[in-house]
Amino acid sequence: MSPLRRFDRGLLRFDLRDDGPEDGFPVLLLHGFPQDGTSWSRVVPHLHAAGLRTLVPDQRGYSPGARPPGRGAYRLEFLVADVLGLLDSLGLARVHLVGHDWGGGVAWAAAARAPERTASLTVLSTPHPAAMLASMPRSRQPLRSGYMAAFQLPALPERLIAPRLEQALRRRGLPAADAGRYARRMREPATLTAALNWYRALPMSHVRTPPVTVPTTYVWGARDFALGRTAAELTERYVHAPYRFVELSAGHWLPETEADEVAAAIIARTRAT
Incomplete structure (x- = not known):
């Protein structure tokens, strides 16, 4: 992937990879937990080959210069404002918006808040938030999501997660090289706390x-392992526009493990739009 550049939003400085054809329509890719922008490294070459420009930030808390203290600084409205602030800083009217895991949650919210800035939306893994809520009383989703309640505790999750994260990620299907890279970054206490503050x-x-x-x-x-079928199938109800559901025989870590299929879905959506 391209070297990091920076963009400023107030007192925060975000790391950004901006690459691909200069005249290509921009695609903004948002990573999840506990990943960073490198999670898209297998996807972006396909997008460049299709003539698309890619913008891949390390989001709030993951960029060392954009790590404000306190959990209140990681409310969803601030995460969405970071996305729109990036577009403003680059002078972009619209982008194709893509998100995975937590990045998917931000992408759903940003597309709903600012449809005029969103040429299209592609979300990996994360169902629409209303579909997630609707699935709770009719599926095993509360059990799948139990870790989110545990993450609310102060300090204890950091002590438990940091030494075990790499093995946990590998057990849940993330390739070893990616698991090691993310775990090394999360061994920095400030980085892990900032990432957990999203929850x-x-x-x-x-x-x-x-x-x-x-x-x-x-x-x-x-x-x-985290997001079940009921919420996935309910998501269609919450899209009032052309919609496509792509089910893969895969786990959670789609950008790392299913890059060809992910890129194909993004490209198809951009071309259809």
Whole structure:
């Protein structure tokens, strides 16, 4: 991937990889937990070959210069504002928006809040938030999501996660090289706390995500350990625009393990739009 550049949003400085054809329509790719922008490294060459420009930030808390203290600084409304601030800083009217895991949650919210800035939406793994909520009383999703409640505790998750993270990621299907890279980064206490603060800020967030009104593709792995079928299938209800559901015989880590299929879905959505 390209060398890092920076963009500033107030007092925060974000790391960004901006690469591909200069005249290509921009695709903004948002990573999840506990990843960073390098999670897209197998996907972006396909997008460049299709004539698309890629923008891949390390998001709030993952960029060392954008790591404010306190869980309140990681509310969803601030994460969405970071996305729109990036577009403003680069002078971009619209992008094709792509997100995985937590990045998918931000992408759903950003597309709902600013459809005029979103040419299309492609989300990996993460169902629409309303579909996730609707699935809770009718599936095993509460058990799958139990770790999110555990992450609300102060300090203890950091002590438990840091020494075990690499093995846990490998057991859940992430390739060894990726698991090692993410785990090494999360051994920095400030980095891990900032990443966990995304979860801790959820009860404080003031953003509700209505149905999106932009052309959308949702890609889900049938063996996802965290996100089940019920929410995946309910997601269509919350897209009031052309919609495509892509089910893969895969787990959770789609950018790293299913790059060809992920890139194909993104390219198909951009071309259809």
